[in-house]
């Protein structure tokens with residue numbers, strides 16, 4: 293069983309809305325051992341595949357979907373968006389967008405920011421998204437691109453949940469990386485991301501981008517680097533697991 297850091301439900305407001313369950317995980321619970329100890333949900337990091345499969349099943353259960361009904365990303369730190377119509381693995385994608393019922397969209401990270409979006413469309417069922425965003429994602433504009441995509445698909449009101457990531461104090465970088473963010477993102481975003489001298493706070497940048505678009509966010513979890521018992525951090529540990537975030541929309545208005 294995975295113990296989420298937080299979980300909740302986007303509840304219907306508009307006539308076409310359907311509820312969507314979400315959960316944010318850390319290390320707590322899960323079956324992994326050693327450097328992957330706890331709730332590692334990544335298959336690509338060297339953990340036992342059978343154990344990861346069990347963790348993924350438990351992850352799916354957090355949002356009331358079957359273990360085989362997950363949509364997973366194999367992200368490349370870009371801004372490519374996959375339109376998900378079936379579960380599976382989506383290579384080369386940093387963002388998943390879907391209007392399917394009972395498919396869990398998953399974003400993971402171990403310092404990068406995992407986040408989800410829920411876009412109400414009035415009389416039509418919502419469109420949902422899961423996004424992976426590190427500093428390269430900020431530069432590539434994956435969050436802004438996904439918001440644009442959701443709006444193009446009719447989303448009029450968007451809500452967000454943003455998971456844990458490394459903070460600016462723990463993530464010092466070479467000046468050229470900061471310069472790339474400064475030149476590639478809106479001024480509010482770069483100011484938020486670069487508020488700590490010499491560092492990058494990707495989550496602050498993501499939250500600023502969301503706020504610029506009028507999107508309210510629930511923020512879950514602290515700095516990955518500082519919380520070794522509860523969160524995976526690639527920068528701290530090198531070979532380690534991944535935490536994540538999941539969202540699944542349900543057809544029924546009542547609790548699934």
Ligand SMILES: [Zn+2]
Pocket residue numbers: 458459460461462463515516517518
């Ligand atoms: Zn920190």
